[in-house]
Amino acid sequence: MESFGYLLHGFETACSGWNLLYSLIGVSFGMFVGVLPGLGPTAGTALLLPLTFGMQPVSAVIMLSGIYYGAMYGGTITSVLINVPGESASLITCLDGYPMARQGRAGTALGVAAIGSFIGGMIALAILILVGPLVASQALKFGPPEYFALVVVGLSLLIGLMGKSLVRGLIAALFGLTLAFVGMDPLTGSIRFAFGQETLEDGIEFVSLAMGLFGLSEIFMTAEENLNTQAAEIPKIQNMMPRREEWGPSLKAILRGSGIGVLLGLVPGTNSVIPTILSYSIEKKIADDPSRFGKGAIEGVAGPETANNAYAGAALIPLFTLGIPSSPSIAVLLGAFIMHGLTPGPTLMQRNPEFVWGVIASMFIGNAILLVMNLPMANMWAQLTRVPFKIMLPNIMIIMILGAYSINNSLFDVGMMLVFGILGYFMKKAQFPLGPVLLTFVLGKILESSLMKSLTIFNGNFLGFFQRPISATLLIIAITIIAVSIYFGSKDKGIEGDSEI
């Protein structure tokens, strides 16, 4: 097992010098943005991304990935205690977590969520260690046509990110694609949509877009809604462990959740909400007494909470091996890689093993820290919900503006972040989902350049995509997904009637 040798070296890297501290800072900040309603992992990673500028790449990614999976833990706390999801992946946890809290079992809900998250995270890491090198060794087979086909599959699955309205979701997705066109045409070198602005020739700065759309807009929303609201009463947290008869069903739900999370993590175009919904509906479907769900069923907390953490770990596989982001948060991590001069892709694991395995090892450590933070220290984090927004929001905004400036030492980027923040605010008001914008922005660039490269390779022959086994299979999958969703979509219309309105 070559991997284990590397992993041991990875632990050496992860435990050395400041990396342990960065891991701690990362997961703490992750818990922090997770606990805070509104700020989620995407905004959290985008927020700290520019501040990692002077750091070693491995330290930077250790910290940023810590935020990402740390937020998955933190989101649970507010969902259970005050029925407000700390981040979107914990939305489902409200359904049964809050009822449990009202029955005086908040501790158990948080306990089982923490244990599930830990197990899910560990299973995903184990898969990453076993499967990652295998995928990486095959990844060179992924040429431009295969990348194109994979992104098409991702885009066909975007429907899961769309939220309530398909039309609004599609508008958001197309908006993201349009933003991806700004800048230089990768094939001809022509400048598009730059309006004579030299700064726009390289395209829209990803960090400004992500921080504006996700971070600033959320701050505006929170400021508008909650600035003066009184902090909610927090139920007491005690008895973290489930009852003896609950262990069996909980563990089974945790294992199923891990499987769902890992599988979905491999697919681009998803996000951490989808595995939680899927896990919840499966738990409900196979339960002996489905009526318990929504009234404090422990499986309804254990399954989804596990699924989102397993997803978070597994989503790193396509990032490390192919350089393709599965979800908006992973897209921010991809930005971090590029900023630090690392190219995620087939050669990353071979050329920078100390980097890859250092990050993986740090995630074992980070998950262990998070387990401690969430079991004995859960009470402390719960107090965070009491810090007044009046203090919190201006501080976050200062960091964001500093961050946006520091990417290119350019005020233009700060302005752009403000514009996208305002835009994001109005999009939220009009109930446009923001996830698709960010994801199609990133995938759109890969889509366009891989299409252009493929067509050059095929000498302009579109059928070339179907003459290569991997790209043909992927494209057929994409066509099937679209066909199936149109079929079910037209069937659903009859039942739900005018759900659009």
Add this chain to the structure above:
Amino acid sequence: METTAKKMLCMLLGSFLLGIVLTGCGGQAPAAKKPAAESNYPNKPITLIVPYSAGGSSDVGARLAAKRLEKELGQPVVVENVTGAAGWIGWTKMAKSKPDGYTLSLLNMTFITSYLNPENKRDMNLDSLTLLANHVWDVTAWAVRPDSPYKNIKELMEYVKANPGKVTVATSGVYTQHHIALIALEKLGYKMRAVHTTGVSEALTTAMGGHVDIVSMGAGDIRNAAKEGTMRPLVVLDKQRSKFLPDVPTLFESAGLDVNAFALRGFASPGNTDPAAVKRLEAAFKKILADPEHIAEMEKMGLEIHYMDSKDYKAFMKDVETNLKKTMGW
């Protein structure tokens, strides 16, 4: 009790945020202030603008030179990465600064490509700057997969001539020296298809996976890939062999084609820079670029130093401009 907990938490939070800010700033060295005793240049810190992001090979090369320049001039040389528009934003910032010799920038040959291309509508050219010294000469080479049917460059070029547009070449982007060389070859009757990737590493992996026939990269990068055994060097696009690939023939010697491709990176300051400062900088560059230690550290990165003084550098860049105009029809 309640309020103390709250206060503690706020303090904790505050110090946490402060910590993050400090961590972020840790990478930038503070510019030391020295008393301005004599009026001689240089008597205060010098800024070297690198128009690319930190960590790339251009940036590292410039930083290595900056470190030595600092020692030579006895003043801090602060490297500032001003990115955007393929370098143009950094060059604009340099050109618009005071011509007192305290603001320099790394200058890439792509500066010329950028303003020659009429689509870009640039408002500067070589005459807007003071060229100080050339630093790096990165000659282009081609490589194929070890199992490629193309055994030598002569056969390949004969095949290309007989089958125009059949062979694909991965470049690190549109209008790079790699792309322009292919345009020049096409004019001579050797048509190949350029597959423009987003950078050197993507070009390399695309070729390693067998999705294109040839990869065009700097000779230093090709040397590294050949060492790993992933690629087989085929040809150097120059009249002389590269010192990184001494066994690899040139396009001129084996196919008789006079097409060369290279990247050229040097240092420049705003137009009409104070002559005293230029003189001091020229002498400093001449000294540090001949330093065997610096030559060795650059070679390790796969970069070859090719010093040219202010006059030669300008003349050479003018030649590059003329050739580009001819090849591209701009």
